[in-house]
Amino acid sequence: MADSLRMNDRTFSWSSIIWKLFDDRWTGLVSIDYDDALEVTLGYGLGKHHAPIARSAGKYVPSPVKIKVYAKTAQRIIDEASARSVGGLSYGQVEFPMTLQLIEPGDDPLTVTFDRCRIVKGGSAYAEGPELLMQDMELSVMAIYRNKKTLFDSSRGVP
Numbered sequence: 001m002a003d004s005l006r007m008n009d010r011t012f013s014w015s016s017i018i019w020k021l022f023d024d025r026w027t028g029l030v031s032i033d034y035d036d037a038l039e040v041t042l043g044y045g046l047g048k049h050h051a052p053i054a055r056s057a058g059k060y061v062p063s064p065v066k067i068k069v070y071a072k073t074a075q076r077i078i079d080e081a082s083a084r085s086v087g088g089l090s091y092g093q094v095e096f097p098m099t100l101q102l103i104e105p106g107d108d109p110l111t112v113t114f115d116r117c118r119i120v121k122g123g124s125a126y127a128e129g130p131e132l133l134m135q136d137m138e139l140s141v142m143a144i145y146r147n148k149k150t151l152f153d154s155s156r157g158v159p
Contacts, residue, residue, distance in 0.1 A: 010104050010105075011104065011107070012102045012104055012107070012110065016102045016103055017029070017100060017102055018099075018100070018101040018102075019032075019098075019099075019100055020097075020098065020099045020100075020101075021077060021080070021097075021098050022084075022096050022097070023097060026073065026077075027073075028069045028070040028072065028073025028074075028076075029067060029069055029073070030068040030069060030070065030134055031067065031068040032065065032066070032067045032068075032100065033065070033066040033067075034062075034063065034065040034066070034112075034114070034141075034144060035062075035063050036060065036061065036062040036063060036143075036144045037060075037061050037151070038058035038059070038060055038151055038152065039058055039059045039061055040055050040056050040057075040058040040059075041055070041056040042055055042056075043055065057153065058152070060143070060151065060152035062141045062142065062143060062144050064120065064138045064139060064140055064141070065098075065114055065117070065138070065139040065141055066136065066137075066138050066139075067136070067137050067138075067139065068134050068135070068136050068137075069134065069135060069137060070132060070133070070134055071124070071134060071135050074122065074124075074134075074135035074137060077119070078119070078122075080096075081094040081096065081119060082094070084096070091119055092118065092119055092120065093118065094118065094119075095116045095117065095118055096117050096118075097113070097114070097115070097116075098113075098114040098117045098139070098141075099111060099113050099114070100112040100114075110146070110147060111145075111146075111147055111148075112145070112146055113144070113145040113148075114139070114141045114143075114144055115141060115142045115144070115145065115159075116141065116142040116143075117139045117140070117141050118139060118140045119137060119138075119139055120138050120139065120140045121136075121137065121138035122135060122136065122138070123135065123136045123137075124136070142159060143158065143159065
């Protein structure tokens with residue numbers, strides 16, 4: 001099934017996104033950057049062609065998810081994660097779910113699920129000016145699912 005050409009119709013845009021953390025809907029997301037990869041190794045053998053004759057199954061590697069949020073949203077995320085920690089103060093060890101949904105009438109929704117997120121990095125740079133104050137956060141994830149589909153081989157279960 002090929003994709004369809006749209007004429008005079010809406011397709012996914014920033015306003016199509018629903019962002020959920022801790023199973024609640026949030027609105028303070030300004031940008032998100034994520035990817036995952038299969039790191040494969042090529043195998044070589046004898047032959048004048050010197051071309052690979054095999055390939056490994058690959059090692060699944062999800063890159064850290066980088067988000068930019070409003071300063072107040074960042075503090076609320078930290079507060080929510082801290083509240084779920086053992087002592088109520090540490091937020092770097094708490095795992096939580098995160099999803100992005102792209103929804104437009106007449107289109108099948110796209111759902112990206114980030115499994116077992118943890119906050120591993122945060123940063124701020126404030127400057128005088130008319131801009132709204134924002135913070136960068138980096139999340140470690142164990143897997144990324146696109147409409148429940150995985151880049152890695154999930155035939156024997158998932159982690």
